[in-house]
Amino acid sequence: MCRHICLHIQNRRRIKGFLDKSIFRLIEKVHNIVDHKLVNFLVHYVVNQKMLKKIISCAVVSCVFFGCAQKEEVSMQKSQKLEDWKKTICYEIYPSSFQDSDGDGVGDLKGITQRLDYLESLNVGCIWLTPVYASPMRDNGYDVSDFYQINPLYGTMADMDELLQQAKKHHIQVMMDLVFNHVSNESAWFLESKKNRTNPKSDWFIWKDPKPDGSAPNNWRGIFGGSAWTFSEERRQYYLHTFADFQPDLNWENPEVRQALYDIANFWIQKGVGAFRMDAIVYIKKPTDFRNGAPDAADGLTLIHTMTANSAGILDFLHEMKREVFDGKNVFTVAEANGILPEDLKFWVGDSGVFDMLFEFEHLQGSDIWFSTKTRSTKEIKQAIFKSEKETAKNGWYPVFFENHDKPRSVNAYFPETADKTLAAKAILTLLFTLRGTPFLYQGEELGMENVTWNSIDCFKELNSKSQYAMALKEGFLPQEALRFVQKYSRDNARTPMQWNAEKNAGFSSGKSWIPVHENYKQINVATENVNENSVLAWTKKLLDFRKNSEILLQGNWEPILENDENIFAYKRTFGGKSIFVFVNFSEKEIALEENFMQKAKQIFSSYGDEKKNAIRPFESKIFAD
Ligand code: GLC
Ligand code: MG
Numbered sequence: 001m002c003r004h005i006c007l008h009i010q011n012r013r014r015i016k017g018f019l020d021k022s023i024f025r026l027i028e029k030v031h032n033i034v035d036h037k038l039v040n041f042l043v044h045y046v047v048n049q050k051m052l053k054k055i056i057s058c059a060v061v062s063c064v065f066f067g068c069a070q071k072e073e074v075s076m077q078k079s080q081k082l083e084d085w086k087k088t089i090c091y092e093i094y095p096s097s098f099q100d101s102d103g104d105g106v107g108d109l110k111g112i113t114q115r116l117d118y119l120e121s122l123n124v125g126c127i128w129l130t131p132v133y134a135s136p137m138r139d140n141g142y143d144v145s146d147f148y149q150i151n152p153l154y155g156t157m158a159d160m161d162e163l164l165q166q167a168k169k170h171h172i173q174v175m176m177d178l179v180f181n182h183v184s185n186e187s188a189w190f191l192e193s194k195k196n197r198t199n200p201k202s203d204w205f206i207w208k209d210p211k212p213d214g215s216a217p218n219n220w221r222g223i224f225g226g227s228a229w230t231f232s233e234e235r236r237q238y239y240l241h242t243f244a245d246f247q248p249d250l251n252w253e254n255p256e257v258r259q260a261l262y263d264i265a266n267f268w269i270q271k272g273v274g275a276f277r278m279d280a281i282v283y284i285k286k287p288t289d290f291r292n293g294a295p296d297a298a299d300g301l302t303l304i305h306t307m308t309a310n311s312a313g314i315l316d317f318l319h320e321m322k323r324e325v326f327d328g329k330n331v332f333t334v335a336e337a338n339g340i341l342p343e344d345l346k347f348w349v350g351d352s353g354v355f356d357m358l359f360e361f362e363h364l365q366g367s368d369i370w371f372s373t374k375t376r377s378t379k380e381i382k383q384a385i386f387k388s389e390k391e392t393a394k395n396g397w398y399p400v401f402f403e404n405h406d407k408p409r410s411v412n413a414y415f416p417e418t419a420d421k422t423l424a425a426k427a428i429l430t431l432l433f434t435l436r437g438t439p440f441l442y443q444g445e446e447l448g449m450e451n452v453t454w455n456s457i458d459c460f461k462e463l464n465s466k467s468q469y470a471m472a473l474k475e476g477f478l479p480q481e482a483l484r485f486v487q488k489y490s491r492d493n494a495r496t497p498m499q500w501n502a503e504k505n506a507g508f509s510s511g512k513s514w515i516p517v518h519e520n521y522k523q524i525n526v527a528t529e530n531v532n533e534n535s536v537l538a539w540t541k542k543l544l545d546f547r548k549n550s551e552i553l554l555q556g557n558w559e560p561i562l563e564n565d566e567n568i569f570a571y572k573r574t575f576g577g578k579s580i581f582v583f584v585n586f587s588e589k590e591i592a593l594e595e596n597f598m599q600k601a602k603q604i605f606s607s608y609g610d611e612k613k614n615a616i617r618p619f620e621s622k623i624f625a626d
Helices: 002-016 021-032 035-048 050-069 071-079 109-114 116-121 157-169 188-193 255-271 304-308 314-326 342-348 378-394 421-434 463-474 479-489 526-530 536-548 551-555 595-600
Strands: 089-093 124-129 146-150 173-178 229-232 237-240 275-278 332-336 357-359 438-442 557-561 568-575 578-585 602-606 621-625
Touching: 109 116, 109 157, 116 124, 116 157, 124 275, 146 157, 146 255, 157 173, 157 255, 173 255, 255 314, 342 378, 378 557, 378 568, 421 438, 421 536, 421 568, 421 578, 421 621, 463 479, 526 536, 536 551, 536 602, 551 568, 551 578
Parallel strands: 089 124, 089 438, 124 173, 173 275, 275 332, 332 357
Antiparallel strands: 229 237, 557 568, 568 578, 578 621, 602 621
16 A cells, blocks of 8 residues: 555656655655554655645555555565565474484484474474584583584584485474584684694683782683683683683684684585574673673672673674675574663664574573572563564564573473463463464473473583582572572473483483483373373474464564563464464463453464363463454
């Protein structure tokens, strides 16, 4: 409609020939602007260009009357351009724990290839592999020693090529994890850099002299606990590490470092990967002054995140990377962006941004210091997600996610212990597949996998659990309390093996698994859930099949309902004049739905699996159409 008005105005111009050129160009520009913006634009001209008053005000009126009604037409025009990655499902694989093919107890690339049929059956169009490069594996691959080699634990480069080829046949893209903030201290780059102060790579990391008393340059604490500085005897200098001491930060100020990183990304594009996840990207730029921060715990240190995340100038580096790597290539990107607020999204994603999507953290349970983490209320989670939905409607696109390899399982994280776990899992999946954006499903989430139930700190494997435990003790907590924080937030919660069936090791491995299989694997697994129509997996499949063919869910507008309710997540999706209504109850309290609404609405799904009832019951997920 609006487009027609513009064309109409252009024709008038040709006929009358009195519109000045700049106005004409501006009018041309508005072809793709949504209706309300066009109205504002036109009103502006009514005010400023008296001469045009007649023509334009006529256009304004038409636009006000027809524009709203035609909103959907505008979306439909856009819909034809919706890229595949906006319509698909991304599935995160933690390779060590997905499928072991050779009985060594560790998942591997061949194992992933064997499971492509399963992934395709879930309509997965992209698999994100957490790092599979050569690595000493002290942070399970996030300590890369060589980006050009595959970790022998996972297989060979030939296995990787095979996976890429087979994935393509299953219409699945492979997303690689680029860990560009740091590398392993065993990488050739670091080994050379630390030799002395004059070698060719001496400036590839962040080296600083000790303070006169020999202590670290400042009081920053690494994200995995302890000082963010480690002393090297060879250079008699400290190097900076945002994470563990074996993960030295790269010096992005050095153009050679940046070029080396771009070369790596381009190498993987050449190999045929279709997407990248950018690890810990907010830390690559350091502030110019390395000053102390106010201590935030009994150790007298301050979390490095508060001092370095999103430092001024970071976007210059990222724009350069975009130019050198992503521009003009058929790849999409999602960046881990802890601390970027929805209002800043416009600088990071969308037409003038640097990535396609950003993983925000504001809606997640947990933070960098576990003993002082406050559990977020349903309302806070809702507000964070709703804010992102609103912002990404203007800029970029939202990657919807609740779980990943660093976070606890959502059935434990978002619901009281008394909640029915099947309903809880379905509730999260309902949001995941019906919010506006690309869903990122984490392995096992589709089954309702749960947190570990380990009762001793010795059972925990990942390094952050150990350091958070030590930090809590230092802060004065009792061992039982410190253990409780670990149980709640440990990254191991998400890292137990994928549960495929009720057989040995849940079908994950024929050998001894590197990490224990969850004891609930006999009930929660793919094979068992596949034949139970009320299972979490059955719910996943129902929703995914529905989503696949629903333009409303794929690209419809998103609008909150019951925005101030403390317990219910509710929103409306609209496209082509039709709507879908989603209600998810995060509490035990039941709420009634209006008679009026119930008369018009058709129930499509209820996680209770029964007929239409005019209430949202405890932990129920319900979807209606008009
Ligand atoms: C990211 C990863 C996490 C890793 C860290 C350091 O946060 O998701 O697993 O330990 O970066 O690379
Ligand atoms: Mg193996």
